[in-house]
Amino acid sequence: MTYCLGILTKDGIVMAADSRTNAGNDQVNTTRKLFTFTKPGERAMFVACSGSLSCAQSVITLLRRSFDSGEGLASCENMYDGARLVGEAVRSVAKLDRDHLERDSMNFNVTLLFAGQIKGEPPQLYMIYPQGNPLRATEDAPFLQIGEVKYGRPILDRGVRFEKTSLQDAARYALISLDSTMKSNVTVGPPIDLLMYPTNELDVKRRRRFEPEDPLLNDIRQRWDRLLRDAVTTLPMINLIPEG
Amino acid sequence: MTYCLGILTKDGIVMAADSRTNAGNDQVNTTRKLFTFTKPGERAMFVACSGSLSCAQSVITLLRRSFDSGEGLASCENMYDGARLVGEAVRSVAKLDRDHLERDSMNFNVTLLFAGQIKGEPPQLYMIYPQGNPLRATEDAPFLQIGEVKYGRPILDRGVRFEKTSLQDAARYALISLDSTMKSNVTVGPPIDLLMYPTNELDVKRRRRFEPEDPLLNDIRQRWDRLLRDAVTTLPMINLIPEG
Numbered sequence: 139m140t141y142c143l144g145i146l147t148k149d150g151i152v153m154a155a156d157s158r159t160n161a162g163n164d165q166v167n168t169t170r171k172l173f174t175f176t177k178p179g180e181r182a183m184f185v186a187c188s189g190s191l192s193c194a195q196s197v198i199t200l201l202r203r204s205f206d207s208g209e210g211l212a213s214c215e216n217m218y219d220g221a222r223l224v225g226e227a228v229r230s231v232a233k234l235d236r237d238h239l240e241r242d243s244m245n246f247n248v249t250l251l252f253a254g255q256i257k258g259e260p261p262q263l264y265m266i267y268p269q270g271n272p273l274r275a276t277e278d279a280p281f282l283q284i285g286e287v288k289y290g291r292p293i294l295d296r297g298v299r300f301e302k303t304s305l306q307d308a309a310r311y312a313l314i315s316l317d318s319t320m321k322s323n324v325t326v327g328p329p330i331d332l333l334m335y336p337t338n339e340l341d342v343k344r345r346r347r348f349e350p351e352d353p354l355l356n357d358i359r360q361r362w363d364r365l366l367r368d369a370v371t372t373l374p375m376i377n378l379i380p381e382g
Numbered sequence: 383m384t385y386c387l388g389i390l391t392k393d394g395i396v397m398a399a400d401s402r403t404n405a406g407n408d409q410v411n412t413t414r415k416l417f418t419f420t421k422p423g424e425r426a427m428f429v430a431c432s433g434s435l436s437c438a439q440s441v442i443t444l445l446r447r448s449f450d451s452g453e454g455l456a457s458c459e460n461m462y463d464g465a466r467l468v469g470e471a472v473r474s475v476a477k478l479d480r481d482h483l484e485r486d487s488m489n490f491n492v493t494l495l496f497a498g499q500i501k502g503e504p505p506q507l508y509m510i511y512p513q514g515n516p517l518r519a520t521e522d523a524p525f526l527q528i529g530e531v532k533y534g535r536p537i538l539d540r541g542v543r544f545e546k547t548s549l550q551d552a553a554r555y556a557l558i559s560l561d562s563t564m565k566s567n568v569t570v571g572p573p574i575d576l577l578m579y580p581t582n583e584l585d586v587k588r589r590r591r592f593e594p595e596d597p598l599l600n601d602i603r604q605r606w607d608r609l610l611r612d613a614v615t616t617l618p619m620i621n622l623i624p625e626g
Contacts, residue, residue: 288532292562297611309620318536334622344622358617365616367541369609373602376553378578378588 139325140285142171142186143312144251145298146263146275149305151253151335154312155186156285156320158327172331173198175211175254178341183211183220183254184333188285189247189268190239193231197248200227217254217262218272224252225270232268249284254335261337277301289322290315309334310358313348317359330355383569384529386415386430387556388495389542390507390519393549395497395579398556399430400564402571416575417442419455419498422585427455427464427498428577432529433491433512434483437475441492444471461498461506462516468496469514476512493528498579505581521545533566534559553578554602557592561603574599 142155155171169191175183185201187194201224204210214220228248236246246268253263263275265282275282280300283291293314297303303311309332319326327350334344348355386399399415413435419427429445431438445468448454458464472492480490490512497507507519509526519526524544527535537558541547547555553576563570571594578588592599 288566289536291566292533292536293610295562295565296607297614306620307614309622310614310617313620314614314617318539321539322532322535332620332622334620346620346622354618354620358620361617362613363540365613366537366610369606369613370541370551370554370558372609373554373558373605374598376550376557376576376578376590376598376602378553378576378590 139323140171140188141283141287141290141316141319141326142188142251142285143281143283143290143294143315144186144253144263144275145281145294145303145308145312146253146261147280147298147300147303147305147308150337150339151184151255151261151263152305152308152312153184153186153251153253153333153335154316155331156316156326157329157331158325159191160325168329170331172333173202174333174342174345175201175205176342177212179257180340181211181254181256182335182340182342183217183252184335184342185224186251186284188249190244193235193246193248194250196231196234197224197227197250200230214256216256216259217264220254220256221252221264221266221272221274224250224264224266225272228266228268229270232270251282251284255337255340257340261335286319286323286326290319293318305334305336313355313358314362317362328355383567384415384432385527385531385534385560385563385570386432386495386529387525387527387534387538387559388430388497388507388519389525389538389547389552389556390497390505391524391542391544391547391549391552392581394581394583395428395499395505395507396549396552396556397428397430397495397497397577397579398560399575400560400570401573401575402569403435404569412573414575416577417446418577418586418589419445419449420586421456423501424584425498425500426579426584426586427496428579428586429468430495430528432493434488437479437490437492438494440475440478441468441471441494444474458500460500460503461508464498464500465496465508465510465516465518468494468508468510469516472510472512473514476514495526495528499581499584501584505579530563530567530570534563537562549578549580557599557602558606561606572599
């Protein structure tokens with residue numbers, strides 16, 4: 139399983155991804171799920187992926203190949219066109235693999251997040267469905283998730299606002315959301331890749347991998363646990379006095 | 383959709399259920415999903431149900447019929463036998479309806495929580511699967527959920543402990559867990575039925591229905607939202623200083 143999320147605020151973008159993959163319970167590995175495509179000063183783009191690792195890798199390979207030759211994400215004029223290029227890569231891999239997967243009752247299930255900024259535009263965040271079509275995050279729905287999305291959603295629903303949430307707080311929400319998911323589903327696991335992108339930086343300069351025993355991550359986890367438990371005890375009494 | 387949960391602590395049991403049912407988006411109704419079977423001073427039992435309303439209703443009808451005639455849950459000697467009786471009721475309804483559902487590609491998907499106490503035993507909490515087999519909550523896994531379980535789980539994972547959590551706090555966790563679920567999935571909705579059972583009360587005396595505009599429920603929701611947002615801002619800084 140996988141859990142990746144992207145948060146878009148007026149100050150920029152936060153993206154985060156776990157890095158556990160499993161093909162059955164006895165084949166658990168670590169793999170990077172967060173990739174960057176940058177031309178400093180001109181464009182900075184980030185892709186996170188969920189679904190079959192094999193197919194997701196192929197999508198990233200196609201995107202990287204065209205980028206490295208100065209095409210694709212290296213030359214698209216705007217983020218919408220970039221999102222469409224990611225969708226085309228998904229469709230190319232589907233054309234290669236989908237029939238063969240379905241013959242053995244497996245789904246073609248690659249879903250991606252695509253985010254970043256091209257000079258002249260505001261930052262944008264998209265989800266690319268397995269069918270290749272893009273969904274854009276908006277001021278009303280400023281975060282997008284892929285993979286094991288439910289456990290980590292309530293804290294985002296409560297706290298993340300496009301106008302009000304600072305990039306720093308967005309990063310905290312992202313780590314808490316990932317931590318909540320890891321606590322409830324062991325197939326989502328560290329290391330965690332976190333990326334903060336301030337609007338107009340047009341490069342990837344703030345990126346960190348949190349290993350399982352990372353002191354900052356552990357500090358945040360322990361504090362959050364304690365804060366939540368303490369908060370519960372300060373809520374109003376629920377007095378259900380015997381009726382009889 | 384439905385969300386019900388049961389929490390077992392050393393002090394007793396908390397059960398809670400939403401009451402929204404929908405057969406498609408244009409047929410949304412309110413229905414009770416939490417039922418009690420009591421013989422004061424001797425036994426107090428609670429059933430919550432999820433899955434097809436039609437089939438769940440039939441299970442409750444069978445349980446109520448035998449209880450009212452002094453059999454079934456009215457006379458079983460212990461909670462394990464009670465859990466098995468609930469499972470038998472599920473299997474009886476499956477025998478009536480399952481083939482007919484499957485012919486039209488629908489699942490027989492009734493899942494129940496069964497909890498309570500019979501004099502001479504400690505309180506117990508079970509989940510009854512659609513196949514009729516019971517799973518018991520333990521000191522290590524003291525809560526059980528049915529229906530839309532994921533959104534409301536992280537807060538329970540973080541806070542609920544058999545030995546440490548008071549019945550009062552368990553009720554707060556239950557309401558927060560339901561509230562988190564309702565925020566993220568509109569097909570789970572109020573009113574909320576909440577029941578607190580202190581060990582050895584052997585009757586249902588503490589029960590309350592929270593309507594959508596219930597002042598206590600709204601107070602808890604608003605405070606919890608604020609507490610969470612404030613807590614996030616007190617977490618350590620996530621300083622990803624530019625590498626370059």
